[in-house]
Amino acid sequence: MNDHSLIIGLESRLLNAWPSFDYQTYDGWILRLADGYSKRANSATPFVPGATLDDELIDYMVARFVEANVRPTFRLNGVEAPDVDERLKLRGFKDIEATHVLTASISGEDCERDPEVVLEPQVSKRWVREAAGSYGGDKADDETLMKIVSRIRQKAAFATLSLDDRPVAWGLGVVERGYVGLYDIVVAPDLRGIGLGRRVVSSLMAWGCGEGAHTAYLQVREENEIARSLYEALGFGTAYRYTHRVMPGRSSSA
Incomplete structure (x- = not known):
């Protein structure tokens, strides 16, 4: 630890x-x-x-x-x-x-991507606007979010999951030296709790696998027991x- x-x-x-x-x-x-x-x-x-x-x-x-x-x-x-x-x-x-900070080993069975999760190598204004909007509160500032993610110099994947052509879940993967970091995993507020975030996480881990990552990592607040239980079910454990x-x-x- x-x-x-x-x-x-x-x-x-x-x-x-x-x-x-x-x-x-x-x-x-x-x-x-x-x-x-x-x-x-x-x-x-x-x-x-x-x-x-x-x-x-x-x-x-x-x-x-x-x-x-x-x-x-x-x-x-x-x-x-x-x-x-x-x-x-x-x-x-x-x-x-x-x-x-949670980590999970990536095995061969984690390397199959969800075909309905679209991964783009570059950020788009739409991705930032929709992800920031679903966050709400202080994180609804799409202009500053765009400035941050536009500065990423590592290989990245911007994920969007749509249902019936409506974007409903988003996430960001960044791969560096054998690790894929998962950021900004967010689901539309009216559709939380039905596994959409899990699909985004799994797809970004699969993308990381294809980019040579052996481990995924992410951060989750200690008080967020729902998210922590989701990640534990996906094989994540606390690194520190x-x-x-x-x-x-x-x-x-x-």
């Missing part, structure tokens, strides 16, 4: 698969900014085992977030020094949105867990 090489390997792929607009590095931490769209693209994450924080560094990084009008967020993946979480807690940073320490008093971005 705390294998630093595994964590850093997956975190590196995640960083490439979900690009931010600005990257800054501070003593083993990478601070990323993307206009506040998604915490993983707008947070400071440790990338060196034992990465430490002192008050001066916290203050400096907080100022960078504030300049960008982004809520100061530290994303703690277990690589950081043991006292970091307590230090942020004492500074008043709140612990929110624990998230599991991360949480967020956020500065109180500013509006949150999901």
Whole structure:
């Protein structure tokens, strides 16, 4: 669960698969900014085992977030020094949105794609508009989502599943060095719970298999028990867990 090489390997792929607009590095931490769209693209994450924080560094990084009008967020993946979480807690940073990074091995039987799931190598405005619209809330910002996914430099697949010519489920796969990351798996709100998301996930895993991936990975919030049970049924297990320490008093971005 705390294998630093595994964590850093997956975190590196995640960083490439979900690009931010600005990257800054501070003593083993990478601070990323993307206009506040998604915490993983707008947070400071440790990338060196034992990465430490002192008050001066916290203050400096907080100022960078504030300049960008982004809520100061530290994303703690277990690589950081043991006292970091307590230090942020004492500074008043709140612990929110624990998230599991799940992995699953891809075998030969996982390599058959669903013919009704259309996979496109490039993002389209329609994909972004429909996926963002089904997310709703803070993630309904299709313009920022387009800016993020347009920056992906790894091989990607944008999935759409339609029923009776109506697009009803979407997902993004990004393959890098033997792993396929699954992102933005979303189903139309009125059709959730009938297995459409599972079809998108399976098709993206099959696509990854064809691109040489031996393992799939994704992220799911700890509180989302429905999604976690779906992924467990597909063979996913927790590789590691991360949480967020956020500065109180500013509006949150999901």
